[in-house]
Amino acid sequence: MKEKLSLNEKIDLMKRITFLENVVATLCKHLETFSAAYKVDCEALDTRLDQLMNINKEQ
Structure with missing residues (x-):
């Protein structure tokens, strides 16, 4: 069975979700x-x- 969340629990949950989104x-x-x-x-x-390869080719 699902328990309904209280208003304070919902607010806390929303704060946690917002924090994680940030x-x-x-x-x-x-x-x-x-x-x-x-x-x-x-x-x-x-x-x-490329510069080093070009120097190497010139020598």
């Missing part, structure tokens, strides 16, 4: 930031690798 949103923001930073680093590494 946590997930924050994690997504950090993940997007990390992904963007990682992509920039990969591009810089690719450029540097």
